[in-house]
Amino acid sequence: MAHSTPSTAYSRDLGDELRRLRETHTNLNGNALAVRLGWDPSKVSNIEHGKARPSEIDLVQYLTMCGKDIDFFEDFKRRYRNAFDEYIVQVPGNLRTVAMAESTxxxxxxxxxxxxxxxxxxxxxxxxxxxxxxxxxxxxxxxxxxxxxxxxxxxxxxxxxxxxxxxxxxxxxxxxxxxxxxx
Structure with missing residues (x-):
């Protein structure tokens, strides 16, 4: 679930990269991605604008729809560790792996x-x-x-x-x- 939060430079940067991934690796707009993920359309918009903090499960599902694997997720998480520390609920690695398997x-x-x-x-x-x-x-x-x-x-x-x-x-x-x- 994405939780509403004031946007920051980190959260906007995180959202911008997610939007670029969606635009370059899928032919889906934000609403279509939300429908495919079973999410409310506002959830994708809020995450991509840095106004909501996605859970790790949300990110795994989002990145999977963009054709990314668990290694990409881990690299993505490392690059944005400051944003993740403040804005993303931490999920144990084994549960993240289960969520990736369920998503694919x-x-x-x-x-x-x-x-x-x-x-x-x-x-x-x-x-x-x-x-x-x-x-x-x-x-x-x-x-x-x-x-x-x-x-x-x-x-x-x-x-x-x-x-x-x-x-x-x-x-x-x-x-x-x-x-x-x-x-």
Whole structure:
């Protein structure tokens, strides 16, 4: 998810490069790219104008649509490390790799024994998973829930992958009653 923020020289520079990549490596305008990514059109505009800070998942998805790979992403991130430090929620490297794979996948198969797949989790359910697992400090839970929700944009893309999810749990055993019924 892109978060509104006052633009700075770094964020405008970051946005300008993303816009140039879109214009030179795709035949899409900002609205068409947003539709393909399953985003609101204002999200692309705000990111490209440096008015919104994209998450790393947003950037992985955006750069994938521009034909870029994880190595390009890592180089891009290094070149704009000051902008990333202030404006982009940090995502662990292994999750960034998963998001890149999901963005380029034509098919996704998932079998989960204990929980619902992260690509299908509601925010309430994801929060319950993080709280009950005990591996995450309380302050990071909202950020991690947002990252998980951002990944779901791959399911709204124009050319989204064919997906098959097997969920073993009969009844949700994670979260409070509203989270369980929402899931």
């Amino acid at each position: 996948a034509t098919k996704i198969f998932s079998y989960d024994v204990l929980t619902v797949s992260g690509l299908l989790q509601t925010p309430g359910y994801a929060e319950g998973v993080f709280r009950e697992c005990g591996f995450v400090v309380e302050e990071r839970i909202p950020e991690l829930v947002q990252i998980r929700t951002d990944r779901q944009a791959v399911l709204r893309k124009h050319n989204r992958p064919d997906c098959l999810f097997y969920i073993h749990e009969l009844v949700s055993c994670v979260g409070n009653s509203p989270a369980k019924s929402g899931e």
